[in-house]
Amino acid sequence: MSTVVDTVKTIVDPILETHHFELADIEFVKEGGSWYLRVYIDKPGGITLNECVLVSEALSEKLDAMSPDPIPQAYFLEVSSPGAERPLKNQRDFENALGEYIHISLFKKQAGQKVFEGFLKALDADTLTLEVKDKARRKTLTFERAGIANARLAIEF
Structure with missing residues (x-):
């Protein structure tokens, strides 16, 4: 589902730039019958829960306003830190x-x-x-x- 990931990246990048956060990764995966859109964000010194909520709300609002819906199936949106043992991908x-x-x-x-x-x-x-x-x-x-x-x-x- 790279088209979902690509679409979400174009939407979330300006949100992150505004707050000086960086995008660590995006996943759109099916687990146990449910779809999950996971957006991992970070910044020097680490990201806080409130900052994750801020990005989650802004991203959710933008996704909900898009027509046609870029993600037609039901999904759970999770915005979080990549963690202390974050993957090195690029x-x-x-x-x-x-x-x-x-x-x-x-x-x-x-x-x-x-x-x-x-x-x-x-x-x-x-x-x-x-x-x-x-x-x-x-x-x-x-x-x-x-x-x-x-x-x-x-x-x-």
């Missing part, structure tokens, strides 16, 4: 995560593993470099971006 997300502790999952094993956590030290169009713990030492590993299945911010323990 170049801007990775750039904002430089120096941060992240989690990556690979399509194929590298150094005998498919999952790594460490500090994102460098990034270019084709690779990213993590500083990972290896027992009591730290080592630097470089990964092909095309080989990364998932990436997200992580909490270091």
Whole structure:
């Protein structure tokens, strides 16, 4: 349903710009027989519940006023923060995560593993470099971006 996502993005972007928020992601998914339109927003320092409500009300009002209805089926609208372990999906997300502790999952094993956590030290169009713990030492590993299945911010323990 990328047309719903594209439509919602064009509607929500000006709302977010007005308040200096950023769009983290949009999902339109069917779960357990119900449709959910999820809009994830953020800002430096984190987003508040009141800010989510503000965006939800403004977006709902704009969607309800559109004719023809861009989302003909019934759905639940959820506007929330992407959370402390937000996914890293695009170049801007990775750039904002430089120096941060992240989690990556690979399509194929590298150094005998498919999952790594460490500090994102460098990034270019084709690779990213993590500083990972290896027992009591730290080592630097470089990964092909095309080989990364998932990436997200992580909490270091």
